[in-house]
Amino acid sequence: MSPKLVRTVCxxxxxxxxxxxxxxxxxxxxxxxxxxxxxxxxxxxxxCRILYLGFVGAxxxxxxxxxxxxxxxxxxxxxxxxxxxxxxxxPYAWTEGRDWLLKYFPAHAGGLTAQELDSAPxxxxxxxxxxxxxxxxxxxxxxxxxxxxxxxxxVDSVGITDHTVPRNVKAAAIFHANDVLMFMTTKHxxxxxxxxxxxxADALVPSAGHISVTRDPRIRELVMETVQSLRNTFAAQSTxxxxxxxxxxxxxxxxx
Numbered sequence: 597m598s599p600k601l602v603r604t605v606c607x608x609x610x611x612x613x614x615x616x617x618x619x620x621x622x623x624x625x626x627x628x629x630x631x632x633x634x635x636x637x638x639x640x641x642x643x644c645r646i647l648y649l650g651f652v653g654a655x656x657x658x659x660x661x662x663x664x665x666x667x668x669x670x671x672x673x674x675x676x677x678x679x680x681x682x683x684x685x686x687p688y689a690w691t692e693g694r695d696w697l698l699k700y701f702p703a704h705a706g707g708l709t710a711q712e713l714d715s716a717p718x719x720x721x722x723x724x725x726x727x728x729x730x731x732x733x734x735x736x737x738x739x740x741x742x743x744x745x746x747x748x749x750x751v752d753s754v755g756i757t758d759h760t761v762p763r764n765v766k767a768a769a770i771f772h773a774n775d776v777l778m779f780m781t782t783k784h785x786x787x788x789x790x791x792x793x794x795x796x797a798d799a800l801v802p803s804a805g806h807i808s809v810t811r812d813p814r815i816r817e818l819v820m821e822t823v824q825s826l827r828n829t830f831a832a833q834s835t836x837x838x839x840x841x842x843x844x845x846x847x848x849x850x851x852x
Contacts, residue, residue, distance in 0.1 A: 651727025664810030690730035707742035728753025763789035769797035
C-alpha cells in the first residue's frame with residue numbers, strides 16, 4: 597500500500613470516528629454554548645487591526661511548513677505586517693483558536709455595540725480539510741455576538757456542518773482538489789444570507805492533491821488583497837478628510 601493511500605485511509609477513519617456519536621453532540625453543544633474568555637479579554641490590543649486565524653488539516657501540525665495555511669500566517673507575522681496578528685491551529689484545538697481570537701473583543705455577553713465593532717479588529721478565517729469545519733464553527737460563534745468576518749476560505753474542506761456559511765461572513769471562498777478524498781470534501785457552499793455574503797471563489801484545482809491545494813496562489817491572493825483593502829480603509833479613516841468608506845469586497849475568482 598502506497599504512503600499516500602495509507603494517509604488517505606487514516607484520514608477517512610479519523611473523520612468517521614470524529615463525527616460520530618458523542619463528537620457530534622460535543623460539536624452541537626459548542627455552537628449553542630456561551631464562550632468563556634481568558635483573562636486578557638476586553639483589554640485593548642491597538643496593534644492588531646486585522647486578525648488571521650487559520651486551521652490546518654487533521655493530520656497536519658499547526659506549524660507544517662508545507663501547508664499554505666501556515667505559509668500565509670508566516671507572511672503575515674513578518675515585521676511588514678505589524679498591524680496583523682496571525683495564528684494557526686489544529687482542528688483538534690479549535691477552541692483554543694476561538695479563544696485566541698475572542699480575546700481581542702470585549703468580554704461581555706451578547707452582541708457588540710456599533711461603537712465596539714467600529715474599533716474592533718477585522719477577522720479573516722481559513723480552514724483546510726477538517727479545519728474547514730473548525731473554521732465555520734468559529735464563524736458561527738462570532739455570528740452569535742454580531743461580529744463580522746471579512747473573509748472565509750475553505751480548502752478541500754471535510755466535515756458535516758461545513759456547507760453553510762453564516763450570514764456574518766462578508767465574503768466566502770472554497771477551493772477543492774480532484775484527488776482520492778473528493779468523495780468526502782465539500783464542493784460547493786450554501787450561504788445563510790446571500791444578501792450579506794458574497795461568494796468570491798468556487799474553484800476546482802484539478803492538478804492539486806489534498807495537501808498541495810492549500811498552496812494554490814489564488815488563496816494567498818485573496819487573503820493579501822483583503823488585508824491590503826482593510827489597511828487602505830484604516831489609512832483613509834485616519835486622515836483629516838478620510839472618507840470612512842467600507843473596504844472593497846475581495847475580488848472574485850473565475851470558477852473552473
